[in-house]
Amino acid sequence: MALDAGVLTELESIVGREHVRHEQGEVAPYARDATPLFSSPPDAVVFPARTEEVAAVLRLATARRIPVVPRGAGSNLCAATVPLQGGILLVLTRMDRVLEISTEELLVRAEPGATTATVAEAAAAQGLLFAPDPGSRTVSTVGGNVATCAGGLRGLKYGVTRNYVLGLEVVLPTGEVIRTGGRLWKDVAGYDLTRLLTGSEGTLGVITEVTLALLPMPATASTGVAYFSSLAEAGRAVTQVLAHGVVPATLEFLDRTCIGAVEDYARLGLRGDAGALLLFGDDGEPDAVERNLTRMGELCADEGALEVTVAKEIAQSEALLAARRCALPALSRLDTLTVLEDVTVPRPRLAEMVDRIEAVAARHDLLIGTFGHAGDGNLHPTAVVDVRDPAAADRTHAAFAEIFAAALELDGTITGEHGVGAAKLPYLRDRLGDDQMALLRRIKTAFDPAGILNPGKTGS
Amino acid sequence: MALDAGVLTELESIVGREHVRHEQGEVAPYARDATPLFSSPPDAVVFPARTEEVAAVLRLATARRIPVVPRGAGSNLCAATVPLQGGILLVLTRMDRVLEISTEELLVRAEPGATTATVAEAAAAQGLLFAPDPGSRTVSTVGGNVATCAGGLRGLKYGVTRNYVLGLEVVLPTGEVIRTGGRLWKDVAGYDLTRLLTGSEGTLGVITEVTLALLPMPATASTGVAYFSSLAEAGRAVTQVLAHGVVPATLEFLDRTCIGAVEDYARLGLRGDAGALLLFGDDGEPDAVERNLTRMGELCADEGALEVTVAKEIAQSEALLAARRCALPALSRLDTLTVLEDVTVPRPRLAEMVDRIEAVAARHDLLIGTFGHAGDGNLHPTAVVDVRDPAAADRTHAAFAEIFAAALELDGTITGEHGVGAAKLPYLRDRLGDDQMALLRRIKTAFDPAGILNPGKTGS
Numbered sequence: 001m002a003l004d005a006g007v008l009t010e011l012e013s014i015v016g017r018e019h020v021r022h023e024q025g026e027v028a029p030y031a032r033d034a035t036p037l038f039s040s041p042p043d044a045v046v047f048p049a050r051t052e053e054v055a056a057v058l059r060l061a062t063a064r065r066i067p068v069v070p071r072g073a074g075s076n077l078c079a080a081t082v083p084l085q086g087g088i089l090l091v092l093t094r095m096d097r098v099l100e101i102s103t104e105e106l107l108v109r110a111e112p113g114a115t116t117a118t119v120a121e122a123a124a125a126q127g128l129l130f131a132p133d134p135g136s137r138t139v140s141t142v143g144g145n146v147a148t149c150a151g152g153l154r155g156l157k158y159g160v161t162r163n164y165v166l167g168l169e170v171v172l173p174t175g176e177v178i179r180t181g182g183r184l185w186k187d188v189a190g191y192d193l194t195r196l197l198t199g200s201e202g203t204l205g206v207i208t209e210v211t212l213a214l215l216p217m218p219a220t221a222s223t224g225v226a227y228f229s230s231l232a233e234a235g236r237a238v239t240q241v242l243a244h245g246v247v248p249a250t251l252e253f254l255d256r257t258c259i260g261a262v263e264d265y266a267r268l269g270l271r272g273d274a275g276a277l278l279l280f281g282d283d284g285e286p287d288a289v290e291r292n293l294t295r296m297g298e299l300c301a302d303e304g305a306l307e308v309t310v311a312k313e314i315a316q317s318e319a320l321l322a323a324r325r326c327a328l329p330a331l332s333r334l335d336t337l338t339v340l341e342d343v344t345v346p347r348p349r350l351a352e353m354v355d356r357i358e359a360v361a362a363r364h365d366l367l368i369g370t371f372g373h374a375g376d377g378n379l380h381p382t383a384v385v386d387v388r389d390p391a392a393a394d395r396t397h398a399a400f401a402e403i404f405a406a407a408l409e410l411d412g413t414i415t416g417e418h419g420v421g422a423a424k425l426p427y428l429r430d431r432l433g434d435d436q437m438a439l440l441r442r443i444k445t446a447f448d449p450a451g452i453l454n455p456g457k458t459g460s
Numbered sequence: 461m462a463l464d465a466g467v468l469t470e471l472e473s474i475v476g477r478e479h480v481r482h483e484q485g486e487v488a489p490y491a492r493d494a495t496p497l498f499s500s501p502p503d504a505v506v507f508p509a510r511t512e513e514v515a516a517v518l519r520l521a522t523a524r525r526i527p528v529v530p531r532g533a534g535s536n537l538c539a540a541t542v543p544l545q546g547g548i549l550l551v552l553t554r555m556d557r558v559l560e561i562s563t564e565e566l567l568v569r570a571e572p573g574a575t576t577a578t579v580a581e582a583a584a585a586q587g588l589l590f591a592p593d594p595g596s597r598t599v600s601t602v603g604g605n606v607a608t609c610a611g612g613l614r615g616l617k618y619g620v621t622r623n624y625v626l627g628l629e630v631v632l633p634t635g636e637v638i639r640t641g642g643r644l645w646k647d648v649a650g651y652d653l654t655r656l657l658t659g660s661e662g663t664l665g666v667i668t669e670v671t672l673a674l675l676p677m678p679a680t681a682s683t684g685v686a687y688f689s690s691l692a693e694a695g696r697a698v699t700q701v702l703a704h705g706v707v708p709a710t711l712e713f714l715d716r717t718c719i720g721a722v723e724d725y726a727r728l729g730l731r732g733d734a735g736a737l738l739l740f741g742d743d744g745e746p747d748a749v750e751r752n753l754t755r756m757g758e759l760c761a762d763e764g765a766l767e768v769t770v771a772k773e774i775a776q777s778e779a780l781l782a783a784r785r786c787a788l789p790a791l792s793r794l795d796t797l798t799v800l801e802d803v804t805v806p807r808p809r810l811a812e813m814v815d816r817i818e819a820v821a822a823r824h825d826l827l828i829g830t831f832g833h834a835g836d837g838n839l840h841p842t843a844v845v846d847v848r849d850p851a852a853a854d855r856t857h858a859a860f861a862e863i864f865a866a867a868l869e870l871d872g873t874i875t876g877e878h879g880v881g882a883a884k885l886p887y888l889r890d891r892l893g894d895d896q897m898a899l900l901r902r903i904k905t906a907f908d909p910a911g912i913l914n915p916g917k918t919g920s
Binding site: 103104105106127148149151155156159160162163172176177178179180182183184185186187188189190191192193195196198199200204215216217219239242243244245246247285287288291344345346347348373376377378411412413414415416417418419420424428431432433435436439440442443445446447458459 | 563564566587608609611615616619620623632636637638639640644645646647648649651653655656658659660664675676677679699702703704706707745747748751804805806807833836837838871872873874875876877878879880884888891892893895899900902903905906907918919
């Protein structure tokens with residue numbers, strides 16, 4: 001759809017002329033987010049600065065039946081912020097202030113466009129930890145974190161974004177501004193809209209302020225690495241760690257393909273003969289961290305690890321973590337198109353799932369490396385596709401359809417932390433069933449009777 | 461309303477004749493839950509044994525527009541399970557099996573009628589901790605815990621029930637059976653119905669199975685007690701504990717009235733000259749627990765504690781906790797009617813809130829003792845009312861209306877862990893505002909188009 005001149009004039013009167021873009025060259029960069037293969041330009045990009053401006057835009061959009069897609073940095077990996085039906089892309093990056101940090105109440109209040117790293121650093125400056133730690137933290141916004149219920153590397157010990165959202169200010173598609181929750185951990189007054197909106201991916205309301213819980217900053221942190229012949233052995237080591245009462249901050253793995261890619265890329269001195277690499281780490285009081293690292297190293301050795309190294313100092317700990325952090329850039333370098341996916345299976349079935357992924361990759365003649373969060377069963381199978389091969393995209397889609405089906409067969413899910421967006425919507429029914437899909441649509445309508453907010457995504 | 465004979469026959473054919481009660485003498489005991497002053501008998505009490513029976517009852521009820529109130533033990537304190545409009549009381553206590561405990565996946569699957577204690581003990585037998593710890597644990601059911609998002613004594617370190625619900629099987633009022641979530645910590649496929657249903661107090665669906673996360677059992681636990689001249693001092697000590705990076709398992713307080721009542725009741729040797737008693741405790745590895753207890757004791761002393769005792773052994777630790785556990789029975793003993801309320805304020809405002817409560821009590825000539833969870837700002841002001849005084853109930857209602865208003869003024873909430881039910885519904889609008897109340901009603905309709913499920917409560 002094209003917006004008529006009257007709508008553009010109204011938008012300009014709401015946010016100021018310099019904060020509305022509608023020329024083709026201006027809107028084209030906003031046709032995509034970080035998801036490959038999805039692209040659709042908005043008719044206008046609008047940058048509000050205040051909640052009242054967001055409310056005015058939404059009232060206008062509902063009155064005129066114009067699609068609105070809210071977004072922050074657009075770093076999501078499921079095409080959640082691609083404006084499939086055009087309309088208005090509402091970019092919240094001007095609303096980027098950290099409004100308050102309370103050391104007494106252990107919370108931060110921020111506008112949605114503040115980056116995760118900005119919030120985490122503001123908290124750290126007061127001796128506090130913002131626990132959610134998505135890989136995209138330097139660019140992703142806290143509003144986007146909440147909208148996608150972002151996960152990250154510390155999920156097992158610390159949980160995901162959902163566990164830290166105390167309260168939200170949200171503008172409904174019809175323009176009302178509501179405040180859900182507040183500053184409290186214990187509050188059961190009314191339905192839990194705070195959690196319902198967390199992970200709703202901009203389909204139910206536009207988040208204009210977040211109140212997030214913080215924790216005291218752990219005194220120290222350390223990391224170790226273990227190599228195994230196979231992922232099955234690494235998986236058994238993870239089970240043993242938890243069986244021995246250790247719930248560590250870090251339990252990350254790389255498969256054989258990822259180890260090779262990282263070594264080619266970064267020359268970290270990783271073993272080339274290993275079938276799996278397990279990073280384990282913890283934070284807290286120094287003696288507890290040392291005890292847990294030692295125990296985890298011993299349990300890895302007991303399960304037949306080829307080699308175990310525990311960092312002696314922070315610099316070494318950072319060097320070990322580098323292997324995990326550069327898994328994606330290392331894979332991306334192999335070719336020009338990288339499709340990073342996201343499934344979760346019950347922890348004991350992790351090795352089985354990676355076997356399934358390897359079989360799917362072989363069947364479709366694809367290179368798929370898998371890394372992820374061994375502690376919570378969250379895997380990131382990543383296909384590396386030659387873009388000069390026009391059939392490769394089709395094979396990739398076919399392969400991932402089989403991978404999602406395999407995850408469901410193993411009592412898992414089609415997305416652990418990236419979200420549904422447009423990319424996973426075709427698979428959502430397989431996960432939820434017809435009755436639950438119908439219920440999601442009725443809930444969507446309860447929030448958005450005109451269906452203007454992020455159409456073509458969950459609830460549509 | 462009275463149920464016609466045809467409906468009773470249908471109910472009997474669904475669950476078996478012996479599992480339907482409808483004689484006045486049979487239904488009268490189900491007119492109340494644990495909430496004083498609320499009473500309304502159901503027309504029939506139905507005890508299903510299987511999910512399909514629940515579904516059949518709900519289909520019948522929707523078709524015939526018969527109110528249905530689901531409940532477990534009926535131990536809630538907000539009249540959430542009083543059948544205000546009669547109809548069917550659906551009691552789920554026959555569905556009381558623990559279906560599975562997975563030590564590898566750290567979870568328990570159970571039917572809703574299993575008691576909290578049964579689930580906790582089954583987990584403990586496998587070396588696992590079910591963290592939510594409501595005071596009612598020996599009688600309350602896990603289905604009721606989830607339906608009310610029960611809190612408890614370990615909220616600060618471990619969070620509330622919401623943080624442990626992985627998945628639910630739920631029957632919608634129209635009879636569809638859906639499964640939300642599953643066995644995973646990381647799962648963002650679709651709106652977070654698991655959390656929306658948690659705390660929805662039987663107004664959106666009937667929970668027929670729960671999957672709950674467990675934790676490794678802490679190796680040890682210990683407790684200390686500190687007396688202060690005033691609650692303000694105790695509050696400052698709590699702030700200091702958190703400022704020093706300790707997030708303990710236990711931070712409970714009793715005010716002067718409660719200390720006196722407990723001492724009269726149980727003769728524990730509590731100090732009569734104290735204005736506040738603070739219980740502090742932690743669990744985990746022995747050295748960490750000892751360090752945290754010592755540190756908390758020192759911080760209490762620094763804030764001017766009259767006396768600090770740290771338990772030397774488990775028996776002493778239990779003895780110290782006894783003071784907190786018998787606060788309610790001690791108050792109840794003073795007279796025959798005890799109204800136990802539940803508000804939360806931001807942690808730094810706890811002493812201010814208790815001052816407000818004392819002023820309200822004096823103004824209305826009431827005895828109100830306050831105890832609760834200092835760590836998360838959750839207070840239980842408890843009015844002890846002479847039932848021979850007919851005006852006392854009115855004064856109690858008037859006093860609590862002022863107490864709820866005071867909590868909201870201090871950025872708090874009208875219920876931290878007990879729920880809204882019928883008792884708090886008159887105050888919910890003050891907390892949420894008109895727009896959010898309207899949204900709750902639309903969400904309710906999305907689940908329950910005929911409005912049969914727990915009418916007269918949240919969403920009605």
